[in-house]
Amino acid sequence: MPVTKEEIKRLGEIIYLDLTDEESARFADLLNPVLKKADELLEGLEEEPLRHISQLRNRMREDEVGIPMPKEKVLANAAETQDGCFRVPRILED
């Protein structure tokens, strides 16, 4: 079943991405050939899924306080700050 522009619009809302109707239609047209090719090639595979090729292992260290990045450095790239914090639009109602 092809992806519709309505589905794309809904996906945009889930991932906080404003999309116009025109964009939604364009992205549906973009995704459908990819998914069609995937349908053709991937169906029926029964291998064990391989998520990662590296040999992941635990990295232990002493439970000691490290040297944190200074707050000024952390805040330096924010568009807005206030009183040593990130400033964002109001979250709670009065």
Added chain:
Amino acid sequence: MTIAGMSVVEILEGQQRGEFTPEEVLRAHLDRIEGEDVGAFLRLCPAASPGPGPLQGVPVALGDEVCTEGVETTAGSRILAGFVPPYQATLAAKLQGAGAAVVGKTNLTEFGMSFDMEDALCGRTQNPWRSGTTPGGAAGGAAAAVAAGQAAAAVAADTGGDVRIPASYCGLVGFTPTYGRISRYGVIQHAPSLTQVGLLARKVRDIALLLQVLAGEDPQDHTSLPGTLPDLLAEVGEPQPLRIGIAPGAYKSWAEGEVYQTLERLWQETAAQLGWQLVEVDLPWLDLAQIARRLIAAAESSSTLGRYDGVRYGYRAKDAQDMRELFSRTRAEGFGQVVKGEILLGTYILGDKDHYEAYYLQALRARKLVYKSWQGLWQEVDLLLTPTTPELAGRGKTPPEIFTGPSNLAGLPAISLPCGLVDGLPVGVQLIAPAGEEGRLLRAADALEKMIDFASSRNGGGQGA
């Protein structure tokens, strides 16, 4: 030969002989940057200076996905406009610690998400071999910088061929080591299970030298590989009899005729002299690998790019009234079309149980099939030889990553080197090795490079074997 245009090894040897100083080397490359605008750099590093060490005075360019403390780093995206990293990527620190001069940050497609530099948002980058032709991507700026003599080497991320494809289009050596060999701490990436840090230079020996400096376990990157490499420079140059896999059937069906003929001529003319035994193999899973890599990269991108929301760094939409509007408008205005498409694709295949099973899980099964196919292949051959790209720069009919992407799925080391010219544009040959066999790969590539004797200069009239 002028200094700008020399290989890393030539620069180091010239300095040792007292023919020029590190400062003169840096000046020569900066002059070339000022004198010839191929759109390679997004910004220069004003504090670039050579220091003592094994790479003393070597001018190196970094892809703009590599974090550089105090120097704006955007990964080619509006959403990171103005981001000045408060820390240094491990690889950048290692380069500087080895005496290299980081001259600047190079252009790439947004977050390295397209192999076509036409998709880059931060300006057009030219292929120094032919103005108006793409240098390939995602690391098109890095390749253009080295090919134009504006840096002797470059470092950038490779998630499916992003370093090897532009290396092929620009007549350079492009290399990706085993997954985890070079730390990715401080490298902005969209698909972490696929990304290997790649190197660009003029000669194979340059790559060996750079890898020796950059390889090693990093406590900041839990996927980095433990252990040390042998002395790669000492190993390079020793001839070795090898079984070399070739897949003429697959190459004929995917590559354009002139590219295939260049490769066929190459293996026919050089194998016997190199002591190589050619073994015909089959690669029936190339298209399967291509779609699996695409889906896995999109799925991972939808997760990794979730962090860009306008709160802590980068671009923020103006005058948002609430958090939803802040996030949604910031991301809509900050991301380009290619990135939006990839995030949507990734969200589609992860966001619903049926889609997850039909696409993402099946892509992971395909990855396992490709991985097992590589394991089987290594029972028959020591290295696989392929075209790097199916077409010359700028043709754009076939997925350019068809031969490069499969090694990323399995984290294998691979190298592309120029092997001839067609219609005045470089053709690349790729060698792929089993995981952990960088030494074998570089020795073979060095031997092949000497046979090809390609003058990696636009003005050198490069000739193939």
